[in-house]
Amino acid sequence: MDNTATDFKNQWNAELYDSKHSFVSELAANLVELLSPKPGECILDLGCGTGYLTHKIASLGAEVIGIDSALSMIEQARKNYPQLDFEVLDAKKLPFTEKFDAIFSNAVLHWIKEAEEVVIGINRALKPGGRFVAEFGGKGNVKAIVSAIYNALEKSGYPADVALNPWYFPSIGEYGSLLEKHGFELTYATLFERLTPLEDGEQGMQNWIKMFANSFFNGLPTTVQISTLADIENQLRPTLYKNDTWFADYKRIRVIAIKP
Template identity: 60%
Template sequence: MENNTTNNFSNVSFNQWDVELYESKHSFVSNLAIDLLELLNPQIGEKILDLGCGTGHLTYKITTRGAKVIGIDNAPSMIEEAHRCYPDIKFVVGDGVKIELKETFDAVFSNAALHWIKEPKKVIHNIWRVLKPGGRFVTEFGGKGNIETIISGIYEALDAAGYSSNKQLNPWYFPTVGEYATLLESEGFLLTFARLLERPNKLEDGEYGLRNWIKMFASCFFEGIPEKKQNIIIDDIENRLRPNLYKKGKWIADYKRIRIMAFKEGKPNKYF
């Protein structure tokens, strides 16, 4: 087993993801969304946008239902890997805040992506714009309380190390169901399903699971911190979180997910 303690956590930016680490240690991101595809219920001949498609595994699964899918993600490394894995699917580099596609879609699907965008009103407006009348929006992403324990551990370790200002680098948006529902309804969506799901998730790679997770998803907190100091802080985070999140040789991330289904200009009868 490789020990990742010598890695510089600040080397990973959030528009150039470490694809190898993502695919090898964090496949649960797409694997946990299989039942979300059932909520989407893709139909033969539909045109669907996968917003925040990552490496395209869920995009591909949607196409197996007979739908035509375009995947969009703001990370060039993810799109490059998606092209490599699924050359027959259209993937484009793009941002949910400014979707530049001219097409309109029967549905917009998004898994584990929208909590990375702190301008939800712009995203929702763009989703509304690219949907056909009666089109549906199906999404799941981090909700209120998501990774709350992990964030607390990171904040406490940064404070102890003298880097309190780095807490301002928190990249996530975790709304309540009510907050997000209000934004959707303000845009004109008809909300038909909304739920906050408790989703404790075992991280891969045993003892190094949390360290790999931080490298993959939370490296921004270490911006400007020398590499040796980074690893000391990571050790501190592990020590603080171990009593609550390390069970039987596995780290457990305290995930909470919002799952949403909403329709533009009402819900079509064919789905219900």
């Protein structure tokens, strides 16, 4: 087993994100088409990561600010695209008032359990008539992977604390109702399956867990981490490992909502 598989120290390793998880941004290229940025529009990329999609939006003529709560991601984004504006900001505490023509977010909102605080801030930050375009994990996202993690931890004698689950995966009804509660007009919503190939061959699932699911392993002895990861792989291999490639069982929500 790769001896880096047990390195769970850094929740947001920007270099690992860019080198092993570029699919996160690349699969959302057509989400930018849904955003349909216009030259001169002021757009917020909420949870910009290392800046790939911020740059793509800017290349279409919009004025873009990229924000992320992770300093490591913002530092990498500034290195990748020094001509763009990136700031460390908490999505739950957006400081803007009627500044943006659109707010864009990819693969971020499922990390923030305080969803209502985020929606309130997005509403306040948009100009009247502004649009909110987002994709994130929806109900049932990575269900097989999470089940395998829970099963493996249980067998290892370290039952998972549900509070360590970092994700918020709402249904369309749940999230649509939240948007409407705060004055948005929901114009588009879909929940779809996206079986997603992971990079780096045999190490793909380990790398995914190390990057995105490390909170489940906080405080576990190294030997337990190694055996638990092996158990997770054994559980998932029959369904999520094909032709020397690991897959993640993603289910994604996409929404477009307008602030009247």
